[in-house]
Amino acid sequence: MRAFFATCLSLLLAAVPATAGVTIDAFQTEGGLTVWHVEENSIPFVALEMRFQGGASLDAPEKRGATNLMTALIEEGAGPLDARAFAKARDGLAASFSYRVSDDTLSVSAKFLTENRAEALELLRLSLTEPRFDDDAIERVRAQVVSGIRSDEKDPSAIAGKAFDARIYGSHPYGSDLGGTLDSVAALTREDILAAFSAAVARDRLYISVVGDISREELGPVLDTLLADLPATGAPLPADATPVFDGETVVIDFETPQSVAMFGQPGVPFDHPDYFAAYLLNVVLGGGGFESRLMQEVREKRGLTYGVYSYLVDKNGADVWLGSVQSANNRIAEAMEVIRAEWTRMAEEGVSAEELQNAKTYLTGSYPLRFDGNGPIADILVGMQISDMGLDYIDTRNDRVNAVTLEQINRVARDYLKPDQLSFTVVGQPEGL
Structure with missing residues (x-):
């Protein structure tokens, strides 16, 4: 029976082709x-x-x-x-x-x-x-x-x-x-x-x-x-959080050869009209793998880390823009300096038409690959409900990504990126901080 179940799981991956619509x-x-x-x-x-x-x-x-x-x-x-x-x-x-x-x-x-x-x-x-x-x-x-x-x-x-x-x-x-x-x-x-x-x-x-x-x-x-036997109501949901980003760096001493830094600033709610522009902006900044600016500047050009990332987080009670990086104790200060500089440069200069198009291609091309079986589709659907995305979200998502203009994304960069609020927490024994 378990062998049959494993076979069904493998077949499940092909149950709904990646290019097929989901009704x-x-x-x-x-x-x-x-x-x-x-x-x-x-x-x-x-x-x-x-x-x-x-x-x-x-x-x-x-x-x-x-x-x-x-x-x-x-x-x-x-x-x-x-x-x-x-x-x-x-x-x-x-x-x-x-x-x-x-x-x-x-x-x-x-x-x-x-x-x-x-x-x-x-x-x-x-x-x-x-x-x-x-x-x-x-x-x-x-x-x-x-x-x-x-x-x-x-x-x-x-x-x-x-x-x-x-x-x-x-x-x-x-x-x-x-x-x-x-x-x-x-x-x-x-x-x-x-x-x-x-x-x-x-x-x-x-x-x-x-x-x-x-x-x-x-x-x-x-x-x-x-x-049928579940209770009708549960405990009241908690109030929204009010995240505080003071733009400072906090260091926690910990004996380790590499320091770890978490950093962040206020984010953008999913239901905001500027969300998709912010999403694309983050792909260019730190969410697009090796092609992102942070990865290029911090890893590829300077060799300060194996990986640096940024990502938008939309919790029920808070929206934040976070990132993380690890680097040797004697190099973490430089890595953080480069991150701050890139955050500032993008806020002031925005992105190029080529960067925007590459980010769109990345997001729209990878999206159908998520629908690789009944389990992943069910997971996506329940997430859509919680986020109040609407029944047409799967069909319209890539159109909403492609609708973002260069003018819009660069306005969002100016309006939402807050280098003065970018806050770091570092764990390790960093030098120069």
């Missing part, structure tokens, strides 16, 4: 659930994606890490099945379940064969409505989380990321690691885990997409049965 059927079930559905019958396989908005940001300050620990425990037994029995039942059905948490969402992914659909969905239903949270499972998973936290304490990249978040987000949940601290995780009780589950897993914050061998007529009743 989305958005409808509401009789039970009131909204679902985006793509019927694809070429193989007997279904991918289901669910997102519960809120995620780790729902943690109380003194209970940081509760949602993360709870999420890792969902498949550690449910209903009459302990962790071992649950895993055996899932594997026996050749099904795959995944539970993940981010700052803003709790994600549930399920993949199963058509012939085992009823049994797989019943097992999934148990995990979402009757998780056991047995004491032995809690202690086992807690130990894994603690091990990860201890590992991060020795990782300069993890230290830099956590310190940078704490600096720009302050007391907002984004400002602390979703995994919690050694002390907060050690103090979590089973009651805390049950409370985190009730806060995060509810119908009022649920987004659903399904791609594969199932019709609309079959899907509606299936989802209503699967999710």
